[in-house]
Amino acid sequence: MSTPEKPPVMCALCNRALVPTQVNVAYLGNAFPVELLKCPTCGQVFIPEDLALGKMVEVEKQLEDK
Amino acid sequence: MEQKDLRALEELCIQECAPPCAAACPIHVDARAVLLDLAKGDVDTALNTLRRTVPFPGIVGRICEQPCRVVCNRGKVGADVKDAPIEIAALERACVDYGVVKVDKNRPQPKRNKHVAIVGGGLSGLTAAHDLARKGYIVSVYEALDPLGGRLWSYPEERLPHAMITTELSLIETLGVEVHLNTPVGEALTLDELRDHNEAVYLAIGAEAGMTFGLALDGTGKIVVDPVTFATSRDGVFAGGSLLRGHAAQAIDSIADGRRAAISIDRYLQNVSLTASRVGEGSVESCLYTRVDDIAPAAIIPLDAIVGYSRADAEREAARCFQCECMECVKVCEYLAHYKRYPRKLVREVYNNLSIVKGTRYSNQMINACSLCGLCAEVCPTDLDTGAINLQARETMVAQKRMPPSAHDFALRDMAFSRSEAFAAARNAPGTTSSDVVFFPGCQLSSASPEQVQQVYAYLGGALPAETRLGLLLGCCGAPAEWAGRKDLVAENLTGLREQLQGLGNPKVVLACSSCIRSFKARLPEVAVLSLWDLMAERGLPAGAQPGNGRVVNVHDACATRHEAGLQDNVRALLDRLGYTIEELPRSKARTTCCGYGGVQWLADPVVADKVVARRVEEGSADYVAYCAMCRDFLARGGKPTVHLLDLIFGTSGADFKTEAERPALGWSQRHENRARLKRDILTKVWGEPMDGPDPIDTLRLIVSAEVRARLEKRLILDEDIRRVIAHAERTGRRLVHPDTGRYLATHKPVAVTYWVEYAPVGDAYEVFNAYSHRMEVVEDPPKQGQSE
Ligand code: SF4
Ligand code: SF4
Ligand code: SF4
Ligand SMILES: [Zn+2]
Secondary structure (H helix, E strand, C coil), X not given: CXXXXXXXXXXXXXXXXXXXXXXXXXXXCEEEEEEEEXXXXXXXXXXXXXXXXXXXHHHHHHHHCC | CXXXXXXXXXXHCCCCCCCHHHHHCCCCCCHHHHHHHHHHCCHHHHHHHHHHHCCCHHHHXXXXXXXXXXXXXXXXXXXXXXXXXXXXXXXXXXXXXXCXXXXXXXXXXXXXXXXXXXXXXXXXXXXXXXXXXXXCCEEEEECCCCCCCHHHHHCCCCCCCHHHHHHHHHHHHHCCCEEECCCCECCCECHHHHHHHCCEEEEXXXXXXXXXXXXXXXXXXXXXXXXXXXXXXXXXXXXXXXXXXXXXXXXXXXHHHHHHHHHHHHHXXXXXXXXXXXXXXXXXXXXXXXXXXXXXXXXXXXXXXXXXXXXXXXXXXXXXXXXXXXXXXXXXXXXXXXXXXXXXXXXXXXXXXXXXXXXXXXXXXXXXXXCCCCHHHHHCCCCCCHXXXXXXXXXXXXXXXXXXXXXXXXXXXXXHHHHCCCCCEEECCCCCCCCCEEEECHHHXXXXXXXXXXXXXXXXXXXXXXXXXXXXXXXXXXXXXXXXXXXXXXXXXXXXXXXXXXXXXXXXXXXXXXXXXHHHHHHCCCCCEEEHHHHHHHHCCCCCCCCCCCCEEEEECCHHHCCCXXXXXXXXXXXXXXXXXXXXXXXXXXHCCCXXXXXXXXXXXXXXXXXXXXXXXXXXXXXEEECCHHHHHHHHHCCCCEEEHHHHHHCCCCCCHHHHHHCCCCCHHHHHHHHHHHHHHXXXXXXXXXXXXXXXXXXXXXXXXXXXXXXXXXXXXXXXXXXXXXXXXXXXXXXXXXXXXCCEEXXXXXXXXXXXXXXXXXXXXXXXXXXXXXXXXXXCCCCCCCCCC
């Protein structure tokens, strides 16, 4: 389902490439630094499908049971 | 949930009670475990299990009177002729005959500098000597004769070979017990003298000696002994065995007395209570329930009492033991079977889970995965309702603010939809200000069959007496909130329903959904309710029903109506009138099973829900008839052609039975849309209310392929979620784009869940290619705790 061979998405608002940026993701009061693609102009962050349905769900579940 | 409440509930599950054999055995030999290993051919393990409780197994296996066998459940199997109970003693003997003793791991405990004298070298005295020596006491046995063994020597050689006696009793000296043969206690050596040199004395001489040692006697001239502790009137002096029980004493009772006296002596010497927690010692009645009516009879393996069993025959006889246990609920509940827990264990884990302050709560999912169907309580010999425990646990988790946010979110949002303007409505009959009767179809029937809701409303108008003012109430009964442990939301919803019913003139309510019937009866007892099935049975079927022409069907009763016997009968009466032939499922009516929807099992643990439905669809050979919209769809999704009773009563667009039964289950998006459409249609048609503005659903047209649709269903992403994301992206322009395909990737977080949608505008519609969601969110602040994985 995920298609990693596709070229990375661009920001459609600013019409520019996203750049790897250190951002923080948080759930239930716990935050983690992670490197994600982000638009340097408007700040849109791209969360790819495999991250959302893989690692993120895993961590969400762990935090929910804490 | 209080610990004491849970303790009381835990006690109700009798699965851990000793089986009849072990309970009846005065020293509680675990015959079930011994026989299990023996039947498997592992005679060494069997022997070692035996040796943990029996001091002289070779002797006991040959002479034991077998109080265990009298109560063995094998003896209760069979209709006219009962099976013979298991030859337990002979199998214990076989363990000794064929097993090899493993190196003894129960080494004697470190020596204690306390002396105990045992008077009498028979079974009782030697058992006490054995137990106390193991505990590290300095033990001396005084036997009037030579050799040790007392009554044992009176058995014929072929029954109890002398060599066996000598071999097994030599264990006593191996344990370091000092043995004084030809040393009667009484005149030359008095009890006073023994007592002077020993901290405790156990009198275990034969009855024939007639000695009383100056101790207090009862009216019959026997030494007075405490029945629990075996203490005599003299401090530090205990007595048991045939001294008390007389010549007819069973060998196994003498052994038990020795063991129990040893426990008392140990406690006495350690200065702790002799009487505390001694229930269950000696031969007792088992509290274990074991169903035997489904056990196949098995003939006893013939036994020559002198020769004993061959090894092969011993294994075959041991295999007749069916390992008594209860597990009645686990046998019928896929949820308990999946989690490999019987309720006693489960309750303990639930309690632990609720008590965790810091750390992982591993049982959250287990607690949420129960369908709360109540079948367990129906089959349990003590009526323990594990579902009720899980429900209470959920309520506690909510109160502790420990309920995982994702666990019930989807179902609660579905409920919120039903309570929103999109669906909820309360109307008196057109042109009236009060109703005698209102129809409350509930959310699931409205989701599944909006047309049928309208048909039922029309039917009611004709079937009820002409002057009846018939209103309509669209809303939710609150079941999802109840299942989520959300007492607050349950109460809020009830308040709303009460107000609405008041506004309608407190009418009688006709219900068509099983969950609604249960919710109304349990939580709105002041409201008069009538099930649609009861009403139809009384008032007659509408015209145009599909004739059954004798077609055979199985009825799947909804778990929410398991205690509605009258309703179940009426459902069957309606089917009969329609011309269907009913074959009852093995588990039906009060013992029906859940379809996997109850308790939001399908959401909390889809694997368990799949198992539940898979088992259910296997149970009947005919097509199923359900009378709950959710049951219908869950069974159909599980691969069973299933119709809803209303499908037969009204028939949808003349489809034949098979087409109806095999139509696919509805998706979640469709369920929302159907509810919204029902409200719009019925209010327009019956009440003539103008529905101005666009169709509430069609504001944004989506194109979704079947493949994407299936993915969205699985991910529980609704069209309305997708519409919100696209609308947001189109309005703000904030979205990403795949440069090669030109498809947009937009994201939006309406409440708690962040959705991503890959889409492209196609004319005035939007084609959806993919969607996914997550709960974590990107935040601006630096992490509070820098743990990354
Ligand atoms: S069948 Fe087995 S477990 Fe049950 S009472 Fe008999 S010996 Fe004990
Ligand atoms: S039916 Fe289940 S809960 Fe009841 S006693 Fe048996 S094992 Fe325990
Ligand atoms: S309520 Fe139903 S699902 Fe839950 S333990 Fe009892 S039988 Fe199993
Ligand atoms: Zn940008």
